[in-house]
Amino acid sequence: MLSEGNKVPSSQPEMSEEFIDLSHYFRIINNNKWRILSLSFVVTLLITLIVLSMVPIYQASSSLLIESEETNVISIEQIYGLDASKKEYLETQYEILKSRHIASKVVNKLNLGENPTFTTYLDQESHIIDTAKESIKNLLTFLPRHDSISLSEVELKQRRREKLISIFLENLTISPVPNTQVVKISYTSESPALAAEISNTVADVYIENYLEAKFEMTSKATSWLNESLAGLRDKLERSEQKLAEFYEREQLVNLDGVVGLASEELQGLSEQLLEAENRLKQTQIIYNQVQGFNGDPAELADMPAVQNHPSVQNVKKAELEALSNVSELSEVYGPKHQKMISAKAELASVKQTLINQVRSLISGINSEYRQAESQVNSLRISVERAKEEFRKLTTLESKRKILQREVETNQQLYDSFFTRLQETNEVDGFETANARVLDIATIPSKPIKPNKSLILVATFIVSIGFGMFVAIVLDFLNSGIRSVGDVERKLGQQMMGLIPWQPHKKNEHLPLRVFFDSSNHVFSEALRTLRTSIQLLDLTGNKKMIMVTSSVPKEGKTTVAINLAFAMGQLGKTLLIDADLRKPSIAKRFDLPGFQPGLTNLVAGTHDIDDCLYKDVQSNIDILTAGSKTQNPQELLLSDAFQATIEKLKELFEHIIIDTAPTQAVSDAIIVSKYTDNLLFVVKADATNEKVVSNSLERFMSIGKRIDGVILNQVNVKKSGSSDAYMGYYDQYGYGVHVPKSSTQSG
Numbered sequence: 068m069l070s071e072g073n074k075v076p077s078s079q080p081e082m083s084e085e086f087i088d089l090s091h092y093f094r095i096i097n098n099n100k101w102r103i104l105s106l107s108f109v110v111t112l113l114i115t116l117i118v119l120s121m122v123p124i125y126q127a128s129s130s131l132l133i134e135s136e137e138t139n140v141i142s143i144e145q146i147y148g149l150d151a152s153k154k155e156y157l158e159t160q161y162e163i164l165k166s167r168h169i170a171s172k173v174v175n176k177l178n179l180g181e182n183p184t185f186t187t188y189l190d191q192e193s194h195i196i197d198t199a200k201e202s203i204k205n206l207l208t209f210l211p212r213h214d215s216i217s218l219s220e221v222e223l224k225q226r227r228r229e230k231l232i233s234i235f236l237e238n239l240t241i242s243p244v245p246n247t248q249v250v251k252i253s254y255t256s257e258s259p260a261l262a263a264e265i266s267n268t269v270a271d272v273y274i275e276n277y278l279e280a281k282f283e284m285t286s287k288a289t290s291w292l293n294e295s296l297a298g299l300r301d302k303l304e305r306s307e308q309k310l311a312e313f314y315e316r317e318q319l320v321n322l323d324g325v326v327g328l329a330s331e332e333l334q335g336l337s338e339q340l341l342e343a344e345n346r347l348k349q350t351q352i353i354y355n356q357v358q359g360f361n362g363d364p365a366e367l368a369d370m371p372a373v374q375n376h377p378s379v380q381n382v383k384k385a386e387l388e389a390l391s392n393v394s395e396l397s398e399v400y401g402p403k404h405q406k407m408i409s410a411k412a413e414l415a416s417v418k419q420t421l422i423n424q425v426r427s428l429i430s431g432i433n434s435e436y437r438q439a440e441s442q443v444n445s446l447r448i449s450v451e452r453a454k455e456e457f458r459k460l461t462t463l464e465s466k467r468k469i470l471q472r473e474v475e476t477n478q479q480l481y482d483s484f485f486t487r488l489q490e491t492n493e494v495d496g497f498e499t500a501n502a503r504v505l506d507i508a509t510i511p512s513k514p515i516k517p518n519k520s521l522i523l524v525a526t527f528i529v530s531i532g533f534g535m536f537v538a539i540v541l542d543f544l545n546s547g548i549r550s551v552g553d554v555e556r557k558l559g560q561q562m563m564g565l566i567p568w569q570p571h572k573k574n575e576h577l578p579l580r581v582f583f584d585s586s587n588h589v590f591s592e593a594l595r596t597l598r599t600s601i602q603l604l605d606l607t608g609n610k611k612m613i614m615v616t617s618s619v620p621k622e623g624k625t626t627v628a629i630n631l632a633f634a635m636g637q638l639g640k641t642l643l644i645d646a647d648l649r650k651p652s653i654a655k656r657f658d659l660p661g662f663q664p665g666l667t668n669l670v671a672g673t674h675d676i677d678d679c680l681y682k683d684v685q686s687n688i689d690i691l692t693a694g695s696k697t698q699n700p701q702e703l704l705l706s707d708a709f710q711a712t713i714e715k716l717k718e719l720f721e722h723i724i725i726d727t728a729p730t731q732a733v734s735d736a737i738i739v740s741k742y743t744d745n746l747l748f749v750v751k752a753d754a755t756n757e758k759v760v761s762n763s764l765e766r767f768m769s770i771g772k773r774i775d776g777v778i779l780n781q782v783n784v785k786k787s788g789s790s791d792a793y794m795g796y797y798d799q800y801g802y803g804v805h806v807p808k809s810s811t812q813s814g
Contacts, residue, residue, distance in 0.1 A: 091552065095542045096535050103534030110530040111523060118522050123514035127263035128253040130244075130505040131270050133160050157243070160502070161250060164241045164273055170232045172272045173265065180231055184257055239269065249505060259511045266508035274500045288487075296484045303477035310470040329460050333453040340446040347439040354436040389414040548760060549753040554777050557757045558764065563747060563776025564597030566590070566627060568783045577626050579656055580685065582633045590630075597778065598634040601745060604775055610744030612713065612723040614646075615778075616736040618763040619729050622751040623780040625652050628726040631747075636688035639721035642680075644691045646739050647728040648700035651693030657683065665694025670708045676719070689720070704738045713742045730763040737766055745775045752782040 096103065163169065179185050240253040252269050256262040393410045400407045548554060551562045569590050571577050581587050582594060601613060615631065617624040625647070632643040644666060645653035654663055659681060668674040669691070681690040697703055716723060725743060727736040740746055746767065750760055767774055 092539055094550075094552075095538050099534070099538040103531060103538060106534045106537075107527055107530040110533075111527045114526040115523060118517055118519050121517050122257050124255050124257060124516045125259035125262050125511045125513075126253055126255045126515045127259065127266045127508040127511050128251050129266045129270050129508040131164075131250050131252060131273070131502050132505050133157060133248050133250060133502045157248060161241055161243055163276075164250065164252065164269065165236070165239070167232055167236065169269065169272055169276060170235050170239070171228075172276065173268050174228075174231060174235060176272060177265065177268055179235065180228065182261070184261060185231055185234060235265075239265075252508075254508075255515065263508040263510045267504075270502075270504050270507075274502055274504075277501050292484055292487055296481065299477060299481040299484055303474070303481050306470065306473040306477050310467070310474055313467060313470055329453065329457045333450070333457050336446060336450045336453050340443065340450050343439060343443045343446050347436075347443050350432065350436040350439045354432050385417045385420070389417045548750050548755065548757055548777075548779065549782075551779075553757070554750075554779060558750075558760060558777060560748070560764065560774055560777045562779065563600050564593065564778045565782050566593050566597070566623070566630075566778060566780045568752075568781045576656065577623075579629070582630045583685070591634075594630050594634040597631060598638070600776065601631075601747075604745060608721075611717050611721060612725060612743045613745045613747060614725050614727055614736070614740055614743035615747050615749060616727045616740075617729050617749040617751075618731050618755055618759045620650070620732065622729070622749050622755060624729070624749040625656070625726050627747075627749050627778055627780055628724050629653065629656060632688050632722075632724040633686045635722040635724060636686050640719075641688045641722040641724065642691060642716060642720040643688055644716075644723060644725040645693040646704070646725050646735070648693050648697060648703070648735065649728055649733060653690060653726060654692040657681070657690060659690075659692060663692050663694070665692035666712075667694035667697045667703060669694065670703055670706065670712050671697075672708065676715070691716075700735055701733075701738060704735055710742060730766055731759060734766075737770060737772075740767060740772045741770075746772060747776060747778055748774055749778045749780050752779050754781075 174180065238255045240251075240255075242251040242253065243249075244251065252266050254262045254265040254269070256265065389410070393407070393414050396404070396407050396410050548557060551565075554560055554562045567589055569577055569581060569587060578584075582591050584591075604610070613631070613635075615624050615628040625645075629643065632641050635641040643653065645651045646666060648667060651665075654661070654665070663681065664674040664679045666679070669676060669679045679691055679694065681692070682688075683690055703709060725739065727739050730736045748760075748764065764774055
């Protein structure tokens with residue numbers, strides 16, 4: 068199992084997920100600062116060359132005031148169909164300014180089809196498009212081939228003109244000023260004079276176009292009114308002719324008067340008939356009473372109908388007076404008195420008069436009844452005749468009114484159209500524009516683009532940001548171990564030492580004696596620092612055997628083992644063992660012969676220790692090579708003889724450095740680790756995948772072997788950034804104490 072010193076805290080993954088180490092990103096940027104600055108400088112330089120080659124673009128602007136209400140000399144809105152009071156009116160005018168119709172007129176007026184600015188752009192665009200199409204066709208050979216359609220000269224000119232108008236509109240900008248009726252007309256061009264000229268021309272063409280449209284509408288309205296007026300005149304004449312023929316046919320002069328007289332006559336006859344019928348009814352009552360009575364005429368006087376007659380009433384009154392006189396005289400005189408006789412004679416005369424009057428009344432009632440009956444019959448006939456005459460006159464009046472109304476309607480239409488025609492003719496010579504130019508465009512003195520300073524500053528800043536982003540991404544994608552932080556963070560191990568990269572030929576090993584070369588002081592001090600770190604692991608000095616291994620080949624474990632042996636040789640009697648029995652290399656490094664007996668010979672018992680050890684005089688260390696090749700390396704390493712050999716060597720030497728095979732290739736190192744005191748794991752900086760290293764370390768952990776530390780090999784300190792990050796792992800300042808070869812004290 069892993070010891071307490073090498074266990075990774077269980078909370079570390081959680082902390083790494085919750086905590087963002089900004090200092091780590093700062094170190095990445097700091098380590099790559101010169102690359103980032105170089106990238107930014109190169110990109111800025113390229114953009115500078117591009118910007119300097121860019122053609123400056125100028126913009127000129129004119130302002131136009133569009134009237135929201137037209138000044139109408141004569142009201143003819145119905146003819147023009149304009150309503151300038153609505154918001155949509157201004158929006159419509161903005162769209163007209165941006166229309167292809169206006170653009171086409173400006174192109175014609177300025178003859179832009181012959182302008183070099185436009186023709187050059189058109190030719191370049193056509194060439195680029197044709198070249199791109201041809202390139203795509205050549206690349207995508209599987210696409211179906213179609214015969215190109217040949218266009219006539221007129222079609223080619225029309226297509227070229229449409230492209231010219233499109234280019235013109237791309238550079239034209241119409242910008243309404245908010246909350247006003249002012250609109251800005253801006254045009255961008257390589258030529259400042261052309262930009263100003265086009266901006267002013269657009270405003271002029273818009274006003275001219277409005278006046279032309281107004282004139283055209285006026286002309287069309289005049290033509291339409293003339294045609295309509297002729298038709299209305301014919302209709303009016305026909306309706307008047309019908310009315311005249313009606314009067315002539317019916318022999319009428321003043322039909323309104325005749326109808327009035329007929330109406331009055333009918334009304335009078337109706338009133339007379341009503342009165343006559345009432346009299347007839349009254350007379351008929353008396354007549355019926357008299358006709359049905361056959362008694363004394365004197366008794367008729369008592370009848371209500373007779374009594375109510377005025378003549379009878381007068382006689383009755385006289386009779387009453389005579390009776391009253393006889394009654395008074397009878398009280399005074401006797402029956403034979405003359406006065407009594409005269410009074411009675413008068414009474415008798417009055418009664419006789421009453422009888423005569425009643426008889427005369429009866430005769431008059433009969434005559435009056437017949438007369439009333441005859442009058443009623445006569446009036447009824449007259450009323451019927453008057454009604455028939457009135458109906459005829461009413462029918463004629465209705466026909467007359469229809470004809471008269473038709474005449475009046477046609478007359479009104481004719482007069483209205485005639486008035487509009489006169490108005491149109493008056494306006495024909497007095498058109499007013501709906502807009503006026505407020506400010507004309509002047510020739511600009513400064514281009515609006517490109518803003519070279521802004522582009523260069525932005526390019527520099529963006530390229531630096533991009534460089535930082537790339538550096539962080541590359542660091543994130545990099546799965547190698549390149550720093551102390553990576554060893555601790557990615558592997559969960561402590562850093563034991565750091566071996567700086569030394570210049571040497573590619574595909575060749577580092578020179579064997581580079582440790583003793585004074586010009587490579589930094590390399591030597593790094594090994595001495597590693598030596599010191601190993602010594603601090605065991606201050607008692609009981610741990611003698613140090614195993615050096617790695618994950619995969621070519622990580623420099625053998626070089627580290629050799630140079631660590633050189634460093635340990637300065638402190639005491641040191642042995643370097645080549646336990647990589649499959650691909651041994653230490654003998655070759657020291658130029659020893661292939662038949663040199665070594666570890667396999669010693670374990671097998673074919674040679675004794677003195678025959679197998681080689682003394683390197685310069686470094687004062689002993690070397691035990693791999694020896695003769697064996698077919699079963701693992702069986703040899705697992706044997707009791709190997710263990711006995713290791714124990715015997717520990718008795719003879721103070722320090723033993725054993726180089727083993729890579730862990731990912733074979734399990735030899737796992738076997739050897741059981742007999743060693745310290746385990747050092749070599750990792751080539753920025754080369755070996757962290758997962759590979761982690762898997763190798765886990766193999767040792769699975770058998771409970773402690774990894775004392777990781778040695779980061781071939782570290783390019785200058786390339787990795789500030790060397791302060793590796794303080795404590797090697798001496799960069801040259802103050803390390805040099806220990807003589809014969810010294811047995813620590814350096």
